[in-house]
Amino acid sequence: MTTTSPAKKSGAWWPRLIITAFVLFICYIAFMVRGAMQSEVNLVSKDYYQQELEYGQRMDQLSQTQALAQPLTIVHAAAAEQVSLVFPEAFKGQKLKGNVRFFRPSDSQQDIEVALALNSDLQQHISTAQLAKGFWRVEVSWQAEGQQYFMKQDLTLE
Numbered sequence: 001m002t003t004t005s006p007a008k009k010s011g012a013w014w015p016r017l018i019i020t021a022f023v024l025f026i027c028y029i030a031f032m033v034r035g036a037m038q039s040e041v042n043l044v045s046k047d048y049y050q051q052e053l054e055y056g057q058r059m060d061q062l063s064q065t066q067a068l069a070q071p072l073t074i075v076h077a078a079a080a081e082q083v084s085l086v087f088p089e090a091f092k093g094q095k096l097k098g099n100v101r102f103f104r105p106s107d108s109q110q111d112i113e114v115a116l117a118l119n120s121d122l123q124q125h126i127s128t129a130q131l132a133k134g135f136w137r138v139e140v141s142w143q144a145e146g147q148q149y150f151m152k153q154d155l156t157l158e
Contacts, residue, residue: 061141061150074138074153081129083138083155087122091144098142098149100124102131116142133157 065072070088077084085100098116110132118124139152 057148058150061148064147065149065151068149072140072149072151074140074151074155076128076155076157078158081127083126083128085118085124085126085140087118089122091122094144096142096144098140100126101139101141103137103139104132105135105137116140128157131157 068088069090072088073084073086075084075086076082087096096116096118100114100116102112102114104110112131114126116124135154135156137152137154139150141148141150143149
């Protein structure tokens with residue numbers, strides 16, 4: 001008696017390929033969702049929406065600042081590790097109130113705010129020794145005789 005072994009049935013390979021592709025795609029999407037859920041979402045500022053509402057007022061302050069005969073000068077002296085604010089002579093004898101904000105777009109926890117305290121030469125020197133190296137935005141907001149002014153300048157600490 002002769003026995004024959006049953007022939008292997010060669011099934012189609014493409015259904016397995018499609019299923020494998022779907023499984024790999026689902027694993028990839030799950031990996032990306034997990035990564036997105038674990039990443040820290042850090043808005044530029046906590047009160048972003050309130051700042052957006054005050055945008056028109058900020059534009060008025062910028063136009064007031066641009067109308068000055070001499071602009072506010074912000075100078076970074078890297079060797080002295082300080083930023084110097086030099087206000088125009090037009091403000092001589094006026095009482096200025098305001099603040100200077102060092103804004104770090106990459107990490108809002110490093111932002112600092114300093115009250116405006118000018119010397120007799122209408123200057124203020126602020127130490128940058130405690131600030132991290134990298135990109136900063138200096139925002140100066142001040143008020144003089146009922147007028148509000150605003151200026152911002154980008155600087156890179158090295």
